[in-house]
Amino acid sequence: NAGVMQNPRHLVRRRGQEARLRCSPMKGHSHVYWYRQLPEEGLKFMVYLQKENIIDESGMPKERFSAEFPKEGPSILRIQQVVRGDSAAYFCASSPLFRKETQYFGPGTRLLVL
């Protein structure tokens, strides 16, 4: 009974490179959420997706950030031209169709931008 899986667990990028973070939801879950956690802070919502649809991206920065949840495969959070301020822990959560308020979190990807 695998939980939410995220990879890589740690990612180091130089300024200007691209970062791709992957999230596989729990089996049977059709909703995926991405959150960002800065050091010593709480989690901040970024985007909410269902298969092939972005439902709410109100927390996504307007530039350089994008997310997708294709029909097949994991959800991807993509950060283009990373800057030092993007260094954070990025968490993915998933929830089942009829219990959308019950979100289960993955272990996170810790992104470090040099």
Added chain:
Amino acid sequence: QQQVKQSPQSLIVQKGGISIINCAYENTAFDYFPWYQQFPGKGPALLIAIRPDVSEKKEGRFTISFNKSAKQFSLHIMDSQPGDSATYFCAATLSYTGNQFYFGTGTSLTVIP
């Protein structure tokens, strides 16, 4: 605007004592209030949750108290143990939209033997 405010930022409790963490929310439409426990290097894990139609929910040593009129809720950890040392986050959401959680800023709990 911080939708959910959490206090204290850090808490030190003796083993066997009661740990109390408080949260206040702004949006009266919120209808689901979970608490998450996070250990260093791990993702948040759902601990316990409550809806506003009840004033208290207990699961083992963990109890949520909810005050709808004051827009406040709190987590009580009875008989605190060193293994409870972690960061605790409260959150709030509108369950019918299935959208984002609004998280508090976290409380770092240390239980000393």
